[in-house]
Amino acid sequence: MKTKKERIFYYDFLRAFAIIAVIICHVDIFFGPLTTTTQIIGQMTFHDIGRIGVPIFLMISGALILNREYPSLKFFLKKRFVRIIYPFIFWIVLILGQIAYYGGNQTYLWKVFIGDPSITWYFWALIGIYLFMPILNSFVKEYGEEAVKYFLAIWFALIVLQTFHIQLWDNLNLSYFAGYVGYPILGYYLANKEFKMNDKKVCISGLIILLISLACFVYLNYIGSPAIDSIYQNVPIVFMGLGLFLFIQYADKLNRFKSIKNNFIGKAIISLSVCSYGMYFSHVIVTKFLSYYNPQSNLMFPVMFILIVFLSWLLPYILSKIPYLKIFSGA
Template identity: 65%
Template sequence: MKTKKERIFYYDFLRAFAIIAVIVCHVDLFLGPLTTQAQIIGQMTFHDLGRVGVPIFLMISGALLLNREYDLKDFLKRRFARIVYPFIFWIILIMAQLLYLHTSREGMWNTFIGHPSITWYFWTLIGIYLFIPIINTFIKKYGEKGCKYFLAIWFFTIILKTFSSYPLFPDFNLDCFAGYVGYPVLGYYLNTKEFRLSDKKMCIIGLVMLIISLAVFVYLDYRKMSYISLIYLNVPIVFMGSGMYLFVRYLDRITSFKHIKDNFIGKMIVSISICSYGMYFSHPIIIRILESFEIKSNLLFPVMFVLTIFLSWLLPYVFSKIPYIKKVCGV
């Protein structure tokens, strides 16, 4: 008889934070006019903090999937089933809504392929999962040294991308190390690395990294500098993701979460985490529905933001209670 695996709360916290952060990036349309500099900077800070959601999702994947024993065929079958079936289910609903809104064929096709659309993450995830078994074998053989080797070259490509200098020369190609695949390796490294400093100091370091890198990101955004043109592949966002991951990991280790794990807040965090993949696809549906009410108000924005999160969670949660549908709704 199989025993149910105990959930790791800080993974749930990070995953819940990540999906809320993703939604943060898409609710600007509920804001009213921004008339002061403070309002503009506040909106940018709120929005740019949301950018850390995707890196966190990918880092969690690496922490959970790397340095594991599994059969290649079984891994691909199980992993692809977990992301492909929900995609098919949600893309049908998304397309039905777009059809109802009289969206053009070109617009619907672009939504499907993720150009531009939230579905880009699904196609990115497909590519990463195809590469995970290769990275897994490499890390199992070379361990921490292999991680550092990969991350050093990956971060070098991130620096080049940040300054729009990649590839530096036409034949200087580091694509095997470049792109989103670095985030799972980074997540695994930060999850397994035992630092010499105390847990409390590492928690503070993570928080400071997050705050400073966010401030740099917002400054570059405010100055309209091209350094952040690649939203998820630049130096500030790498430090933001690393800082957030370290902060939450060590916050858990100094037992700061023990008082909320079993109460309503803790259970809600776990539920959002479980529903997060479904929420990723459901939130644009919810946003389009709420957009029809044409509410643009700075005063009501917090209400619209919370309502978007709640309904984006509620939709996949309800689907998860329906026989047959619960297997494909991403919960």
């Protein structure tokens, strides 16, 4: 008889935050006119908080997938790809249908499908990461923490070079260590690292790292610095993800979420987490639909944002309750 696997609350908290963060990045059109510097910086800060979403999703994936025993390569690939491909097919048909209904041409539809001007780029990035994950898993299992530190050191060095637009000579090819693949390894490392500091100090350090790196990211965005041209592969965004991950992880270890775990808030967080992949696609449909009823008011923005989050959750949640459709819901 199978026993229900116990959920790790800080993963659910991070995943729920990550999907809300992703939605934050795509609702700028619902702001009203920004007429003061304070309003511009406020909107920019709100938007840049949303940038944490993708790194956090990838870090959680690494924490849950790496250093595990899998019966076979086929088992791993089937399990992972079924979870992401069926929902993608279902939601992309709806997304493309909606775009076509509102006049999108074939060229634009194809670009949306391959992730050119749309959020579907994440699906294709995830495909690449999952194809590489069994190799990383064997690497981590064989060499342990030493392997993780080795990979992260080279990956972060490349992040630094990219942030400051420093180009190494062409014949030194380190592309194997570049890209999004560093985030899953970073997530695994943080989830399993035993720090010498006590839990409270690690939690506070995570919060401080998050706030400082976020301030740096907002400032660089405000002055139009090329340092953050590559949105998810620069020093501030790496530390934003690292800081948030540590802060929530150790807040959970310190039982800071004990009072909410079993009430409505805790259940809502878990439901958002469970539906997060479906929400990643459904919010595109919801945002497009509500854009035709846009009040373009800063005062109304919080209402519109909450409505978008709620409807984006509701769609995959309802689908997950319908027999034969759950596998397509992304929940």
